[in-house]
Structure formats: C-alpha cells, structure tokens
Amino acid sequence: MFRDKGFTGRLFIAPAIQLILLPMAANYTIKNINIAIVDHDHSVTSQKLSQKILSSGYFKLADYTDFDSRANKLIESDKADLVLEIPNKFERNLITDNTQKTGIEVNAINGVKASIGFGYLSGIISDFNNDLRATWVQPERTNPLPTISVEPSFWYNPLLTYYIFMVPAILVSLVTGVAGLSAAFNIVKEKEIGTIEQINVTPIKKYEFILGKLIPFLAVGGVVFTVGLLISWILYGILPLGNIAVLYLFLYVFLFAILGFGLLISTYSETQQQANSIMFLFMMVFNMMSGLYTPFDSMPGWAQFVSHLFPISYFIDVMRMVVIKGSGLHDIRIHILCVFLIGLVLNTWAVLNYRKTS
C-alpha cells in the first residue's frame, strides 16, 4: 500500500486541501445582493427609501437610474439580481391616495437567493413603511395596533456561523472518499495486475484475506479523521462539544461499513476504471442525498428511505450532533445500530462474493 508513493501524499494532502477549500466555498449565507433602483420620482421619500435599502448591508447598488431598459439589461447580464422600480409621483400619490405600488423584478434562476433577497427587500420596505406612518400620522388618529413580538434565541450556534455546520460534514465526506476509494482500488488493482492469482494459490482463507485488507484501511481511516479534526480545530476553531471517544467509536463502525462497500464493489469489477466509476457514482449520489448540502428533511419520502440505506447520512448527522450540540452515546444509539447492520450486510456480501478461483 505504501509502495505507491502517490498514496501517502494523497492521504494527507487531498483531505487537507478539501477541508480548507470546501468550507470557504460552501457558504450559503446570502449577502452582497446586487440591486438596481429605477427611480422615476426623485422625491425625498424615494431617496430615503433607496438609502435605507443600501445601508442595510444586504445589498450592493448596481445602478441608480431613470430608465427601465437599463435596469433590465443589468438583470440579463447578471449584474443585478433585483430591480426596484419606484413609479412617478410616488410620494405625492402615497399621500393623496393612501397607497402606492412599487415594482420589484427578481432574477429567480437561483430560487433560494431570489426568495431570500426578496425577503430582505420586502422586510426593509415594510420597516420603512412603518417609520413613514410613525412620522406622518398624527398620534391621536389611530389606536395603538396590537403587536406580537417574536423573540428568537439560537441555541448551540448563536453567531449563526456556517462553518461549524459544514466542516464536520465535509470531514465525513472526505473520510468516506479516501477510505472507500482505497478499499475498492486495492483488490481491483491486484486483479488487474495479476497478483491476485498468486494470492489465490496460498492456503489463506477467504475471510482472512479480506480481513487482511481491512485492517490497514481502518488504521488509515482513523489517521485521516484525526488529521481532519486537527485541521478543523486549528483553522476553524471547532472543538467538539460532545465526547470525542463517541466520535471515534462511530468512526470505526462507519469505516467497517464503508470498507465493506468498497470491497464489495471491487469484487464486482474487473478494471480499476470500472471500480472507480462505480464508486464515484455512488459517492456522488450518497453525498448529495446525505443532507450535506441540502436539508435532509426536504427530500421526498423515497429519497429519504434510499439515503437511510447508506452510512454517510448517519455519520453526517452524528458529527453535527456530537460536535455542535454535544449529543451523547444514548442519543446516537439508533445511528450506530443502523450503520453496524449495514456494515454487516455489506461485508458478508463481499465475502460471499469473493471467489478464490476467479
């Protein structure tokens, strides 16, 4: 295993790079939304509204113009995400008619960005509206409106940083990738090169052979995980709230399952290319469906069921629970059980499948 000199490099460098790059990129907080304001009114009110929007910190001004067509061009060329249109005689009509409409056009290709951006904008407009009423309306005219205030408190992550959410999960995906690929490759490479024939003629039993492959990889998986934990501590300041021993326990059950999967794939493939492709496909699919990037609960029932067949989603959940919330062994008991069962099935299947005489 260590004979392939690329291997040790890959072992440490790849996860390290991924751990550093991925969380920086995988930031879903929506900010720096480009807005173009078309102001046909040029009144004090419309300018105050514009100022309020721009000073909110969510938006960057793409253009402030009188022409609709210019603003539309900006959306088409992706320079603006939103256009706010303030109609002619806005201020005057607001006072005389008591109501006015403003036009908002949103580039909705990215649905999340569109709805959040629009949410911010309408929040600012309604704030502005309330302020306006407070200054324009004589106090005696209205009865105080009943207000219900909602007080949110955010537990475990009061600063709402995205890193603490992503980094542990990305670590999982890395460990899976490294361990799984290595496992699958190993047997297939021997098959391809032909050393498998040599091993076949020794008196070694099927399961002893598989076990002999398994153990170094468990060690390697553990190392990668530890390196990952160190990096996330040093670079991101993430220290698990819960018990680290619990994490390692789960890690080994998880590795047991993943390596079983890798071995299974390698017993079915003839070439490294095949093994790689299949492994890659599965990794991709399960990575996406595990709740790493998109919320798990938003998936339809069938997708959730499929995702429950594969260990990654469990591990990501466990990582987030133990690291961020400090969950304990009791809380993750079902996770451990499921992954262990999956591992048992996969490994048994792999052993049964492996024929000594190919």
Added chain:
Amino acid sequence: MLFGFPIVQIVLFGFALTNELKNANIVVVDNAKDLASQQIIDKLQGSKFFNVQKEIMTPSAIDAAFKEGKIKLAVVFPVNFNTDLLHLNKASIQVIADASDPNTAQTLTNYVISIVGDYQAQLSPTSQVPYTIQPEVRMLYNPDLKGAPNFVPGVMAMVLLLVCVMMTSVSIVREKEMGTMEILLVSPVKPLMVIVAKAIPYLVLSIVNLCVILLLSVYALDVPVKGSLILLLGESTLLIITALALGLLISTITSSQQSAMFASMLGMMLPTMLLSGYLFPIENMPVVLQVISNIVPARWYYVIVKAIMLKGLGFSFIWKETLILAGMAVFFTALSLRNFKIRLE
C-alpha cells in the same frame, strides 16, 4: 455507467434535492392555552413548512430533543398570552431554534415570524392602514422558484468535464501502465492520431450525454431551452475540447491510473464543483477563491448556458465569456500537445 451518471444527477436535482424547507419537526409549548395561542398554533399547523407537535417541555427537555435530532425549533407561548394582548396590546412569543444548521434555523424562524405577522394583521381594526406601500413582485426566468433551473446547467458542465477529462486521462494512462502505449507508438500510426483516436469516442459520448440531459431537462423537469440550440451545442463543443485537452495534459504528467484519477479529481472535479458557481454562489466566497474561479472553464460555461437556456439571450450577450472559453480551449490544447510531444522524445 457513463450514461447513468447524468441521469442520476438529473433525477436527484430535479426530484430529490431542494433547498426549500418543508415538514420541519417543531414543538409548540403552549403555556397559555387560550384563544390567541390556539389560533396561532392552528396557522402553524396549516403551514406546509411545519410538522407541529404540541407538548409542554421544559428548556432541558427541549435541549434533549434537539440533541436527539427530534425537533428543529420550539415555539413557546407565555402563560398570559391572550390577556396581555387584549389589555396591554402587546405580547411576546419565544422561538428557540436549533442553530447547528444556521440557515434552516433562520429560515424557520422567519416563517414563524411571518405567520405571527399575518395573525397580527388580522387583529387590526378593519379600517385600512394608512400610507401603505405595496410591493408587486415578478420572479423572472423561474417564476415557481424551482431548484432545477439553477442546477441543470451545472450538471451539464459536470458531466462533460467528468467524462472527457477523467476518462480520457485514465484511458491513456492505462495504456502507459499496461505497456501497450509503447507498442502503439512504434506502429506506423502517427502519435497525434493515437491521441485523436482516444479522444473521439469520448467526444461523441459527451455529445450524446449532453443531448440526453437536455432532453431530460426539457421534458422531465420543465426547464426549457429558450435560446438557440445550435449556439448551445457550439459552446458545449468548446468546453468538450477544453476538457479533452485537459485530460490529455493530465495523462502526460501522471504515470499510474490511480494518480490520473486523483489528478482529474483534484484538478478538475473539485474546482468545477466548488468554484463554477453551480453549487455555491461565487460572490459569497472569499476574494482569493473568486479570483481562482476565473480560471475554471466550467465557470464561464455555466454563465453561458444559463444565458442561453434560461434567459434566451443571443450571442451578443455572451461573446466575452465565449472568447474566454475559446481562449482556454486553444491554450490547453496547445499546452497538452506540446507536453505530449516532449514526452515522446
């Protein structure tokens, strides 16, 4: 296998994955049990965003429920909710969110706030609230705010790159490893022909894949190709050529299949996934990454495809990106051919 990949991605992104939040498990702790709280709870239950359970929980019980991952949010009504509302004209509700996933926590909290806000508006006297500014919104290009339009162009880029770069490089390196490359090179076939022969099957495969994806996205996902199909195919060919050249480049610098695969992953897949703007928005990234993303071909391709497919724009809007992509194609082809020739000597 190679066909499976794009189909799977389309199925995933089209039907399974979404950033919208629905059916989030929440708990409502109703200490008031009065008319107002009941009405608000009814509204929460009626919303598709929430799966509401009513239970009286202490903070430590809430903590335990969060730790087990059973609920994402707790809404707590104080004892005198309705009375306060009627007599003091104000009352407050506490929302406790599991912020381990900050976006979900914020979004769910926002949903609660807006439902409460709706209720509050209903309480107001029937006279019209003065000086109302009404925003009228139009969602362009994707009025239903579906996830698919954003993902499909990205899937296209990924698939083309995956097939071309990885498969080409691995296949050439395999010959090197097996030793059959020498045999090929001593034959009267020109080395350039060997390369072209290796690349062509993948070229064809990619175009077929592309068509499959387009068909799927138009008929299964309702994502139309609003602009010119020919332009789209042309731009895609540019990307394919760039990718093939990159595959060749990688094959000249690696000596084992594993390293070829690895180099393709690190050098192509990873940057494409992360920095092309398809999964994560580029403008959110630190400036360093934004600069690096400029050399990822997929990034430009993604912009081009979005413009043609989703906005229906013509060449005049994307000439700059096309130029960049063409430049990359030329550059990588030249570089890899040169490298290959050097290797031969």
